[in-house]
Amino acid sequence: MSSRRSKFEIYIDILGLIKNGTVLPTRIMYSANLSWKPLRQILKNLVKQDLIEEEAFDEGDKRTKKIYRITEKGDNVLRYFNRAKDLMEIEAPQQYARMR
DSSP states (O other), X not given: OOOOOOXXXXXXXXXXXXXXXXXXXXXXXXXXXXXXXXXXXXHHHHHHTTSEEEEEEEOSSSSEEEEEEEOHHHHHHHHHHHHHHHHOOOOOOHHHHHHO
16 A cells, blocks of 8 residues: 655655656656646745746757756755655654554
């Protein structure tokens, strides 16, 4: 049984994807395992909080695509979260470990 990700975990996952080079919205959507509407709202919120930047990208066809880049603030948030996660040792309580 898999546990659901919190909204915070989804935001951190998306920041990590963008930092690691997944910059197209469709690729972010598939990599983060999200549907289009929630992803669009999350990307808007991340831009609004200045954690990512939205850039127009013209591939030469008739459509102009958007790509996303992590900002310095977004990079700092991601590093801070990863450091905090590394410091925490998460273990299942004994009663749950026996149930597996």
